[in-house]
Amino acid sequence: MSLRIIHAATGVPAVSAADRGFAYGDGLFETLRLHAGAPVRWDAHWARLRRGAEALAIPLAAEDEGKARMAAQAACGGVQRAVLKLVLTRGEGGRGYAPPPDARPTLVIGIHDLPARAPADLAVRWCRTRLAIQPRLAGIKHLNRLEQVLARAEWDDDSAYEGLMLDTGERVVSAIAANLFVRLKGRWITPPVDRCGVAGTMRAWCLQALPAVEDELSKPEVEAAEALFLCNAVRGILPVHRLGTRRWPTDAAIAELRRRLALAEPAFATE
Amino acid sequence: MSLRIIHAATGVPAVSAADRGFAYGDGLFETLRLHAGAPVRWDAHWARLRRGAEALAIPLAAEDEGKARMAAQAACGGVQRAVLKLVLTRGEGGRGYAPPPDARPTLVIGIHDLPARAPADLAVRWCRTRLAIQPRLAGIKHLNRLEQVLARAEWDDDSAYEGLMLDTGERVVSAIAANLFVRLKGRWITPPVDRCGVAGTMRAWCLQALPAVEDELSKPEVEAAEALFLCNAVRGILPVHRLGTRRWPTDAAIAELRRRLALAEPAFATE
Numbered sequence: 094m095s096l097r098i099i100h101a102a103t104g105v106p107a108v109s110a111a112d113r114g115f116a117y118g119d120g121l122f123e124t125l126r127l128h129a130g131a132p133v134r135w136d137a138h139w140a141r142l143r144r145g146a147e148a149l150a151i152p153l154a155a156e157d158e159g160k161a162r163m164a165a166q167a168a169c170g171g172v173q174r175a176v177l178k179l180v181l182t183r184g185e186g187g188r189g190y191a192p193p194p195d196a197r198p199t200l201v202i203g204i205h206d207l208p209a210r211a212p213a214d215l216a217v218r219w220c221r222t223r224l225a226i227q228p229r230l231a232g233i234k235h236l237n238r239l240e241q242v243l244a245r246a247e248w249d250d251d252s253a254y255e256g257l258m259l260d261t262g263e264r265v266v267s268a269i270a271a272n273l274f275v276r277l278k279g280r281w282i283t284p285p286v287d288r289c290g291v292a293g294t295m296r297a298w299c300l301q302a303l304p305a306v307e308d309e310l311s312k313p314e315v316e317a318a319e320a321l322f323l324c325n326a327v328r329g330i331l332p333v334h335r336l337g338t339r340r341w342p343t344d345a346a347i348a349e350l351r352r353r354l355a356l357a358e359p360a361f362a363t364e
Numbered sequence: 365m366s367l368r369i370i371h372a373a374t375g376v377p378a379v380s381a382a383d384r385g386f387a388y389g390d391g392l393f394e395t396l397r398l399h400a401g402a403p404v405r406w407d408a409h410w411a412r413l414r415r416g417a418e419a420l421a422i423p424l425a426a427e428d429e430g431k432a433r434m435a436a437q438a439a440c441g442g443v444q445r446a447v448l449k450l451v452l453t454r455g456e457g458g459r460g461y462a463p464p465p466d467a468r469p470t471l472v473i474g475i476h477d478l479p480a481r482a483p484a485d486l487a488v489r490w491c492r493t494r495l496a497i498q499p500r501l502a503g504i505k506h507l508n509r510l511e512q513v514l515a516r517a518e519w520d521d522d523s524a525y526e527g528l529m530l531d532t533g534e535r536v537v538s539a540i541a542a543n544l545f546v547r548l549k550g551r552w553i554t555p556p557v558d559r560c561g562v563a564g565t566m567r568a569w570c571l572q573a574l575p576a577v578e579d580e581l582s583k584p585e586v587e588a589a590e591a592l593f594l595c596n597a598v599r600g601i602l603p604v605h606r607l608g609t610r611r612w613p614t615d616a617a618i619a620e621l622r623r624r625l626a627l628a629e630p631a632f633a634t635e
Contacts, residue, residue, distance in 0.1 A: 108379060110377045119513050180387070229511070
C-alpha cells in the first residue's frame with residue numbers, strides 16, 4: 094500500500110486519532126532545513142528515515158521517496174528559510190500493539206519557523222534524566238521522545254541553551270536535541286549511538302569532516318575537554334562556551350569546521 | 365487551561381499533527397471496559413491517569429475529572445459491551461521538546477469493539493525484545509510504546525496469544541499488554557514495576573485479592589511455576605496453559621479468583 098501524504102501549505106494538518114503515531118508513537122521523524130525553496134541534505138534525511146522504517150518494519154515502497162520529495166518540494170515552494178518536518182507513521186490501525194498487516198503508512202509534512210539564533214556565549218547543563226538503554230531503538234529518530242521531554246522540562250529559564258544527557262550506565266550520549274563532539278588530547282570524539290541516542294545526519298557529516306572517532310565519554314572527560322560543540326540538522330554546528338563553572342574560549346578548529354559547513358551548505362552560513 | 369475533549373459517537377476523531385501526543389508520544393492512555401452503558405472501575409483508571417499526568421507534569425485541573433467522566437458517560441450511552449479508550453496528551457505545541465507553559469491538555473475518548481474471546485488453551489511465548497530500564501517512566505501508562513509494538517511483531521500466527529517480556533537485566537516484567545502473576549511454592553508473585561512495565565489496575569486488584577507479593581522473577585522461575593495467569597482491565601484474568609513445552613492444567617485458585625472478579629465486576633463474568 095502506498096504512502097498517504099498529509100500536508101497543508103498553511104495551517105496545521107489533522108491526523109486520525111487511530112493513527113499509530115498518536116496511539117503508540119509508532120513512527121519516525123526528520124527535521125531539516127529548508128533553504129531558498131529547497132530541502133537541505135534531503136538524501137541523508139531520507140536515508141535515515143528509510144533505515145528507521147526498516148528497524149520498525151514500516152513498509153516503504155520504491156516510489157515513496159519520489160512522492161515524498163515532490164510533496165516536500167511543493168510545500169517548500171517560495172519559502173526562503175524555514176524548518177521542514179517529516180513524520181512517518183505506520184498509519185491507522187485498530188486497538189492493540191500488533192502492527193496491522195495492511196496498514197498504509199502516513200507521512201505528515203510540516204513547515205515551521207526557524208528557531209531563534211543561538212546565543213554567542215552558549216551554555217549547556219547536565220540533565221538528571223537518563224537515557225534508557227534499548228539497542229532495538231538506538232540510532233533511529235523514532236517518535237518515542239518522553240525522555241527528551243522530561244529532560245528539557247528540567248529548566249525553564251535562559252540559564253542553559255541545551256542539556257547534556259547520560260545513559261542509565263552513566264555514559265555521556267548527546268545533548269537533548271543535538272549530538273555532541275568533544276576534543277580530548279587533540280582527538281575529536283563523539284559517543285556511539287548503538288545503545289541509545291540518535292545517529293544525527295550532521296553528526297555523520299562532522300564525523301567525516303573533522304575527522305572524529307566514536308568512543309565512550311564520561312562526565313569528567315567532557316568537563317576536561319579542550320573544546321566541545323553540538324550539532325544538528327536545524328542549527329548546524331554550535332560551539333559550547335559554558336558548562337557549570339567551566340569556560341571554553343572560541344576554538345579555531347570549530348570555527349574552521351563551521352566555515353567548511355557553510356561552504357558546503359549555504360543554509361548554515363552564520364553571517 | 366482546562367481540558368480539551370475530543371470524541372465522536374461514530375467515526376474516529378481527528379487530532380492536530382501539532383499535538384504532542386503525535387509528535388513525541390507526550391501523553392498517557394487508559395483502556396477500560398464499558399459494561400451496560402457505564403465505564404468499569406473508572407476511579408482506578410482515572411487515579412492512574414492522574415498519577416501519570418503528575419509524573420509527566422501534564423496539568424489537570426480539579427474539574428477535569430468530572431468533565432471527562434461526563435464526556436465518557438455520554439460516549440458510552442446505550443453501548444452494552446465495549447472497550448473505552450482515553451488518550452490524554454500535553455496538547456498542541458510548536459516544534460521542540462520543551463513543554464509549552466500554556467499548553468492545554470487534550471483528552472481523546474474512543475469506543476472500540478471488545479476483543480475476540482481468548483482461547484481456552486491459552487499459550488504464551490517469550491519475546492526477544494527487552495524492556496529498557498527507565499524508572500522515570502516505569503509504572504505509568506504513557507504513549508511511548510514502540511517496545512510493545514516490536515515485541516508483538518515477533519510473531520503473526522495463532523501459536524501464542526501473548527508474549528512474556530524481560531527487561532534488559534533479564535528479569536521477567538510482564539506480558540506485552542497484560543501483567544503476569546505466578547505461583548511459586550504456594551506464594552503468588554508479580555514482578556515490581558518500578559524500573560519498567562505498567563502498574564495495571566487489574567494487577568492492583570489481584571495483588572490485594574489473592575493476596576500476592578511483588579518480587580523479582582527469572583525466566584526459569586516462571587517456567588517452573590505451579591500456575592500462572594495474565595490480567596488486564598480489558599480481558600480480566602486469563603489463565604495460562606502453555607509456554608514452550610510446559611503445560612499447566614486448570615488451577616483451582618485461579619478459577620476461584622476469576623469467580624470473585626466476576627462477582628465484583630459483572631463485566632468480567634466469563635459465562
